[in-house]
Amino acid sequence: MAKPSRATECPKCCSTDLGKANQTGYGAVYPPNKMSLGSDVEHIMCTDCGLIIESYVKKPEKFKNTL
Numbered sequence: 001m002a003k004p005s006r007a008t009e010c011p012k013c014c015s016t017d018l019g020k021a022n023q024t025g026y027g028a029v030y031p032p033n034k035m036s037l038g039s040d041v042e043h044i045m046c047t048d049c050g051l052i053i054e055s056y057v058k059k060p061e062k063f064k065n066t067l
């Protein structure tokens with residue numbers, strides 16, 4: 001299966017000037033009942049209007065079998 005392509009254009013203002021932001025520390029997300037296994041989140045954002053277009057958990061495998 002091909003990897004999904006990342007956003008290249010802002011859906012709000014149509015700017016192609018996108019940036020990447022890393023969210024760490026208290027912004028990390030955690031699987032329920034496994035607070036010690038948190039993962040940082042990476043955002044793809046528009047550097048013109050500030051919209052966060054996509055967000056990725058950096059270690060999604062930590063969240064398998066949590067439902």
Ligand SMILES: [Zn+2]
Nearest residue numbers: 010013046049
């Ligand atoms: Zn924008």
